[in-house]
Amino acid sequence: MLILTLVSVTVAALLLARLLLMRRELGRMTSQLRRYNKGTTGKKIDVSLFDQRLEALAGEINRQSDLVVDAEARRRRTENELRQAIANISHDIRTPLTSIFGYIQLLEAEPITSQEKHEYLTIVKNRTKRLQALLNDFFELSLIESSDYQLKTERIEMNVLLSDILVGFYDKFNERNITPDIRLPQEAVAVYADESAVRRVVENLLINTVKHAAGHVEICFGHKEKTAELRIVNEAKELTDIDVRLLFDRFYTVDRTRSAQGSGLGLSIAKSLMDKMNGTLTAELHGGNLTMTCRWKLTLAGEAV
Structure with a gap:
């Protein structure tokens, strides 16, 4: 009986000591988390008491802290992008509004010749x-970027579509002596995609090429495995x-003065459409050459939609 009592007292003492240690460790973790949340330290929670449950809790708290930090970084990035987008579109x-208003004032304020009137009206137009x-x-x-925007997926003969688009750009390339x-x-190559979206993507890329190209231009289409x-x-x-990293951002233009005629949205629209079609659009710069690459899911010959 005495031995049993001693064992019980010893076990109770050990449990109490363990409980006190865990209570002290929880207080220490709370203090660490409080300092981290206040920003007085960037150190995350660590556990000095070996206990799997406490370590698991500390790990989950640290992961939650990382998620909060990432969410805050995304929020600031989104706010900056929105602020820049508003500034760009406002500019x-x-x-053009300032120009239109100025020429309307000229048309109203002074007696002008028919030639001047025609010139001013052309500029306003x-x-x-x-x-x-x-x-x-x-x-x-x-x-396009709204969740309600839906595309119609169908089998598209890309050889035919690309040939038709390229013929339409013959004069534009010729004007640039390209x-x-x-x-x-x-061989025929087909993809699963929305035809009007594919046409819009290719046209936007070609418009960008015609506008900015200097010298050699290469347009290649083919397939690799299932792409x-x-x-x-x-x-x-x-x-x-x-x-190149910013090319697909909304309103981004290489022209820092934003004096060009483009909206800076053409490549953003192309990228959004490719994402909607579960395809990819990338840009790479190598040796002074810009490469734009579109990839779609390949449709095998004879395969049904």
């Missing part, structure tokens, strides 16, 4: 078209690695 809209294009691009991107090196496969791939390569010696 892009204000510029062109500025109005630019403003309309800006607003249309902004609306289209907002629509003869693109076009390589399309002899169809379109590559557009052009000289772009004025671009930097930073520019």
Whole structure:
């Protein structure tokens, strides 16, 4: 009986000591977390008492802290992007509006010749078209990125579609004295995608190429295993690695003064459409050459939609 009593007392003492140690460790963890939350330290919670449950709790708290930090970083990044986007679109809209208002004042304030009137009206018309294009691009991107925007997936013969698009750009390339090196496969290549979206993506990429290309332009289409791939390569010696990383951002233009006629949304629209089609659009810079690459799921010959 005495031995049993001694054993019970010893076990109770050990349990009490263990409980006190865990209580002290919980207090220590609480103090660490409080300092971390206040920003007085960047050190996360560590556990000095060996206990699997306490270590698991500390690990989960540290992971939650990481999630909070990441969420805050994303929030700040989104706010900065939105602030920059608002500044850019405000600038892009204000510029043609100011010009339109100025020429309307000239038309109203002074007696002018028929030739001057025609010139002013032409400028107003062109500025109005630019403003309309800006607003249309902004609306289209907002629509594409909404969760309700749906695409129609169907089997598309890419050889036929690309040939049709490229013919439409013949005059634009010719005006820039550019003869693109076009390589399309002899065999038919088809993809699962939305035809109007694919056309919009390719046209936006070609518009960007025609606008900024200098010298050699290469347009290649083919397939690798289960993927169809379109590559557009052009000289772009004025671009930097930073520019390439930002090419698909909303309203981004390489022209820092934003004096060009583009909205800075064409590549963003193309990227959003490719994402919607479960495809990819990437940009790489190698040796002064910009390579834009689109990839779609390949449809095998005879395969049903």
